[in-house]
Amino acid sequence: MGDEPLLRVRNLSVEYHGADSADTAVRAVSDVSFDVHPGESIALIGESGCGKTTLALALLQLLPKLGRIPEGTVEFRTRDGEMVDLLALSDSRMRQFRWSEIAMVFQGAMNSFNPVLRIWDQMVDTVRAHEPRASTRSIRERSEHVLREVELDPARVLKAYPHELSGGMRQRVLIAMALLLEPQLLLLDEPTTALDILTQRRIVDLIYELHGRLDFAMIFVSHDLAVAAELASRVATMYGGEMVEVGDVREIFYRPQHPYTKKLIGAVPTVTEDRDPSQEARTDG
Structure with a gap:
């Protein structure tokens, strides 16, 4: 990974306004800051509705009509080394920017x-x-x-x-x-959703192989912690629209610090189950 970030997000917030009144607003993403370096892979994890997809859409100005970005900056380093403020780009420039510098694989x-x-x-x-x-x-x-x-x-x-x-x-x-x-950066929103388990496995293997061989940076949204653990070099936990914990994938999964991250990881079922030896003895008898 390079020393200079490819993507630099600072204090980004996103609101959804009601159709009948601009005064009615729900904050979906609040004060999010993070960097993505060349070749890096970051997973955004969290429960449904926590703001993961909204954050990804905001990076490329793809929010629905009622979505607004009241504050924050999103800067991207282009191939020629120029740092561009993505939120300041015109619609025509942003259309040219998408796919050529940052591409997105949508859910569904x-x-x-x-x-x-x-x-x-x-x-x-x-x-x-x-x-x-x-x-x-x-x-x-x-x-x-x-x-x-x-x-x-x-x-x-x-x-x-x-x-x-x-x-x-x-x-x-x-x-x-x-x-x-x-593109230099690929955004993937729940890339294995609605696929059977064997197809999911093939897609995960494919993304892993392509990322390693083509060396693009990657942000992927997932509620599947197993996928995040396999594909990410860093993990960002989102809760209630906030990015509550960011760290190396091993640190996050083995030594989580935030209570929500701990509960999220603890909710994943294990292959083995706890057994009562005395109960096994009674069953065998």
């Missing part, structure tokens, strides 16, 4: 695709939105390359509609599309 793969376009057309749209002069041949080569990276057959996938692919395949296509423009 089926909802992330246009259902009436083949995968090939959606690959073309993604590239040409950032590189209007890219040739069809170069887009084809890049699309085939990223699909092979995620262990999919380009000949089959590119001509398919989203509904013709399994859930695991759609998730891998999403990851491939996120890698099309070689």
Whole structure:
């Protein structure tokens, strides 16, 4: 990892306002600060509704219409070394920034695709939105390359509609599309949600292998502590919209300091169970 952070978030807060009144506001994220360094992997963990996804969406200005950022800064170091304030970018500049510098893999793969376009057309749209002069041949080569990276057959996938692919395949296509423009940072929101256990295992292994080989930085949102323990170098615990604990993955899982982190880890069922030896003796008898 480099000494200078790739992403620097300071005192970031997010509010949701009611549709009928700007005075009605619920604070979903409160005063969050953290850094992400090149090549680093950070997991945002916590219960549903704690602000994990809202935080990830705020980084890329993808909040719903009723979402507001009343305070805080989000700075990102581009490939040319310039530190850019993401919250100050215009809509057009932010559209160019997304996918090329930071890409996001959203929760719910089926909802992330246009259902009436083949995968090939959606690959073309993604590239040409950032590189209007890219040739069809170069887009084809890049699309085939990223699909092979995620262990999919380009000949089959590119001509398919989203509904013709399994859930695991759609998730891998999403990851491939996120890698099309070689972003420095990948945001993943619950990447294994709604997948069966075997497919989850394949997706986790794939993300682990890609992260190690391509060396992009990664922030992923998860309530699955096993996934966080496997993929993250650092873990940030969120509770009630606040980032209550941040630390090295081993420190967080083996020596948690915050009471909520302790309870979160303690709630994970273990493979073994406590047995009463006297009860076993009575059962055997």
